[in-house]
Amino acid sequence: MKNAEQVTFGGSGLDRAAHLRGDVDAMAAARAHPKAKCLLLWRGKLLVQGEALDQLCLLPVLHELIANGPGGIVPAPVLLGLSDEVPVFAFDISDWMPEGVDLSELGAFFDRSEQQHPDLPEGQVFVELRRIMARLSPRDAELSASAKAVIAWHETHRFCARCGAASDMAQAGWQRSCPSCGGQHFPRTDPVVIMLITYRNSVLMGRSPGWPEGMYSLLAGFVEPGETLEAAVRREVMEEAGVPVGQVTYLSSQPWPFPASLMFGCAGEALSQEITIDPVEIEDAIWVNKAEMMQVFAGEHPSLLPARKGAIAHFLLQNWLADTLD
Template sequence: MKIAEQVTFGTGLMDRAANLRTDSKGLLHSARTARILPVWRGKPMFDRGTEHHTTLAYLTRDHPQLLLRQDLLVFLGRDDHGPLFAVDVSDWTAKGDAPDPSAFVDQTWQHFPDTPDTQGFAELRGVMTQLTPSEAEVAATARSILEWHRIHGFCANCGTKSVPVQAGWQRDCPACARPHFPRTDPVVIMLITHGNAVLIGRNALWPTGMYSLLAGFMEPGETIEAATRREVFEETGVRVGTVGYLASQPWPYPSSLMIGTRGLATTTEITIDPNELEQAQWVTREQMLEVFAGQNPDMLPARKGSIAHFLLSNWLADRLD
């Protein structure tokens, strides 16, 4: 797919500068003038200067809230403006709105002390389409790496608390010397077609009327093609023949790689697995065009910014090659 890297989070614009991760003195010097992105409970800090224009909000190392968190800095890389770091500030107690864990997308906003009124923490999924491609990549990287530190703080081999090294891109166990590296969970997300129709489904927990492409985690020892066929059959009973790769998207929830594939169905009868889907159906190209145009009151498209929306919109435009 020629425009594969236009997907949100997937542009690869940031120089990760992995060669600098062992240079502790150099990184310490860089941190003095670097831009640091705070992340609170998975929510990066943004500046919503105008209603429809949101940008990342960076702090500097001498900010009062960061002075006691110097050892928590993670080096993300650098862009045309210099080095970039992220820091987890989840120990800070926010005032005002509390996140709603039951909401499909958290719409609350938490203002960070000693910052302008326009700056605060927001759910990345709610603003991802307002960011530039490079900002979206930085935000996704920061969220993923900090979440990995949060949930992998102990050695999986012996249980001892591990120590961050390599500027935050590795954790070492002081007891058994086992190194641990950030993980990425591969997920196949499938554009399954039969003639002029595409197979879509919905989870019971999604907003009313929202549909998307089928998706599922890959299993050990499995190819992308095999995972595509297995997941589609398990969820809908539809058999898939030819499978091809389209595009991929880093998805920081918590740290997945969405692998977009296209599969040609060899059967069309649907038998859903109720543990996976509430509903699945075939939708023609003409019907999906109406959905994307907001002319179908009973069906909503996949959210903008997701690879599902990206693949469906390019299928409608006949731009999958």
């Protein structure tokens, strides 16, 4: 696709400054940079601002919440990179406990709650990234995806996978090192295929249990070890919907920080329209023609809701409708 990287989280040309991560003096200089900024995270939510909550709120690295505030998943700010030559970090303050918040409700499919820290100005709030991802600028989106994914990785990889000892953050947050066995561990990204499967003028859509009523999206699934993208597309569609797929082509990719996947958008040609769903995999699957999908995107379909705006499924379907997949 010519416009492949226009997808949300598609990349903004951020200089990730990997050469600075292991340089102690360079990292000290980056933290001391007079314009150095830091993105705060709390329980996976990001600090944003603006009337539409469409801008990341980047605090000075010397802000008290970063220097002396409640700790969280990482012991020190993680270097995300250089934005216009200014160092940008990410820091987690999940140890902060706001009053009156039901933590069990966080992370819901549509989490619209906002958390206001008492030491921050009114209007700077923590929100769920899924809620605002389509509103962010490309640079803010890339910073958000990187920060959320790497912080989530630290949360689930505090111990060495080789010997079980507690590991330490290294390389400005992009590595964990084991002081016991010397093991080195790096942030993982799980490859996932998401498929625009078409038969003539229709596209295959499915829904998972627990989704909002009427919401359908493209089929997707994890790539297994030793498997090509093309094979994964064919296997997943057959497993979930019982539809055989012939030719498969690559379209676009999207980092998906929920918690840390790389979505490979592919197109596939179905060899049959007969559907036999696996109820363990999905709740339902249907064929939707272009006229119906136009209604869905316009919000005029009587029973179907569009894929979430900002997700690669929405992006691929939008380009399919506009005949701009090539």
